Amino acid sequence: MDTSERLDERSQEIVDALKSGAVVTLLNSGDVIIGTRDDLSPSARECYRASMEHNLGHQAQCADCLEDEIYNILMDAESHRADGNVEDANILEVEAAELRLRAARLRAAAK
Numbered sequence: 739m740d741t742s743e744r745l746d747e748r749s750q751e752i753v754d755a756l757k758s759g760a761v762v763t764l765l766n767s768g769d770v771i772i773g774t775r776d777d778l779s780p781s782a783r784e785c786y787r788a789s790m791e792h793n794l795g796h797q798a799q800c801a802d803c804l805e806d807e808i809y810n811i812l813m814d815a816e817s818h819r820a821d822g823n824v825e826d827a828n829i830l831e832v833e834a835a836e837l838r839l840r841a842a843r844l845r846a847a848a849k
């Protein structure tokens with residue numbers, strides 16, 4: 739078996755694992771760890787899967803995902819601000835505030 743065949747087999751293994759809800763971690767070394775995340779709640783697992791699939795429909799309706807997104811946006815805003823791009827930072831911060839409001843509404847509706 740040559741290298742590319744081995745790689746294909748490994749890729750298939752990863753895809754199968756992902757389909758069954760496993761968490762795959764790619765290390766900087768290029769190694770891949772496949773594990774089930776028993777510590778993840780079913781809803782967190784759903785969030786994880788949605789983010790892997792870029793399922794925007796889920797992310798727009800999920801307060802947990804929105805909060806992750808808010809965190810990322812605020813990190814971006816912070817780096818723009820550090821670079822002196824105050825205008826870009828402000829735009830992102832407004833966006834984050836709107837998402838925060840939406841997340842709060844979703845949480846309120848879920849109770």
Ligand SMILES: [Zn+2]
Binds near residue numbers: 800
């Ligand atoms: Zn989610």
